[in-house]
Amino acid sequence: MNKMPETVTNKFIELFAVLNNATDDLKMAGAEAYLIGDFSKVDVITDSCRKLQALEAEIKSTVNNFDAKYIARNEKPNFYKKDKNRTRKPGDRLIVKVAGKVIEEPTIAETFVKTLRIFGLERVAKLNKTLASIPLMAKSPVHGYQAQRRCDGWFITTHVNKASATTVLEEIAKELHIPVKVEFIER
Numbered sequence: 001m002n003k004m005p006e007t008v009t010n011k012f013i014e015l016f017a018v019l020n021n022a023t024d025d026l027k028m029a030g031a032e033a034y035l036i037g038d039f040s041k042v043d044v045i046t047d048s049c050r051k052l053q054a055l056e057a058e059i060k061s062t063v064n065n066f067d068a069k070y071i072a073r074n075e076k077p078n079f080y081k082k083d084k085n086r087t088r089k090p091g092d093r094l095i096v097k098v099a100g101k102v103i104e105e106p107t108i109a110e111t112f113v114k115t116l117r118i119f120g121l122e123r124v125a126k127l128n129k130t131l132a133s134i135p136l137m138a139k140s141p142v143h144g145y146q147a148q149r150r151c152d153g154w155f156i157t158t159h160v161n162k163a164s165a166t167t168v169l170e171e172i173a174k175e176l177h178i179p180v181k182v183e184f185i186e187r
Contacts, residue, residue: 004066006141012063013140016153019056023049094165097181098173109158112165113149115180119172121154127175129168131157136168 030045094111096103098118105111116124121137129136134157141148147159160168166182173180 004063006143010140012059013153015059016056017139019052023052023056026052092162093185094162095183095185096169097183098178108160108162108165109147109149112158112160112169113151113156115169116156116172117151119176119178121152121156123176124172125154127172129172131164131168132159134159 026045026049030042030049033039033041033045092108093104093106094108096111096115098115101118103111103114103118105114116137125137127136134142136157138148138155139153141150141155142157147157148155149158150156162184166184169180169182
C-alpha cells in the first residue's frame with residue numbers, strides 16, 4: 001500500500017476536529033451537570049469524555065504506525081558516495097534563546113518549528129503570518145505545497161532560510177511580547 005492519500009489525511013484532520021468539539025461539548029455539559037448537582041450525570045459524561053479521548057489517541061496511534069511503516073518500507077539505501085569536490089557547504093545552525101531556554105536543532109526548519117511550539121502554536125496562529133504567500137500555520141495542508149511540517153494538529157510552513165527565519169521569529173516574539181535572541185553559527 002502506498003502513502004496515505006491527501007484526501008484521507010484531510011478526513012482524519014476533520015475527524016480529529018469533530019472529536020475535539022464533541023469532547024468540549026461533553027465537558028461543558030459535565031460542568032453544567034456539576035453546577036446543578038446531578039453527579040450521576042457528571043459520572044456518565046466524564047466516562048463518555050474519556051472514551052472519546054481514548055478513541056482519538058488510538059486513531060492517532062494507528063495513523064502514526066501507518067506512516068512509520070510506509071516510511072520504513074520506502075527508505076532507499078544510502079549507497080551513493082560523497083563527492084569530494086562538492087562545492088555546496090553544509091547549512092548553518094540556528095540558535096534561538098527564548099525565556100531562558102536555548103533551542104538548537106540539526107536544521108533551521110526544526111529549530112524554527114520547536115521555537116514556534118514554545119511561543120504557543122495557538123497564539124502564533126492568531127497572528128495570521130505568511131511565508132512566501134503561504135500561511136505560516138494552517139489546520140489543513142496547503143494543496144501542492146510540500147514544505148510543511150505537521151505538528152500538534154497544525155501544518156507549519158518550514159520553507160525558511162537564515163533571513164526569513166530570523167525575521168519571522170523576531171516579528172512573532174515582538175507581537176507576543178516575548179524576549180527572543182536569534183543567532184546563527186556557520187559550519
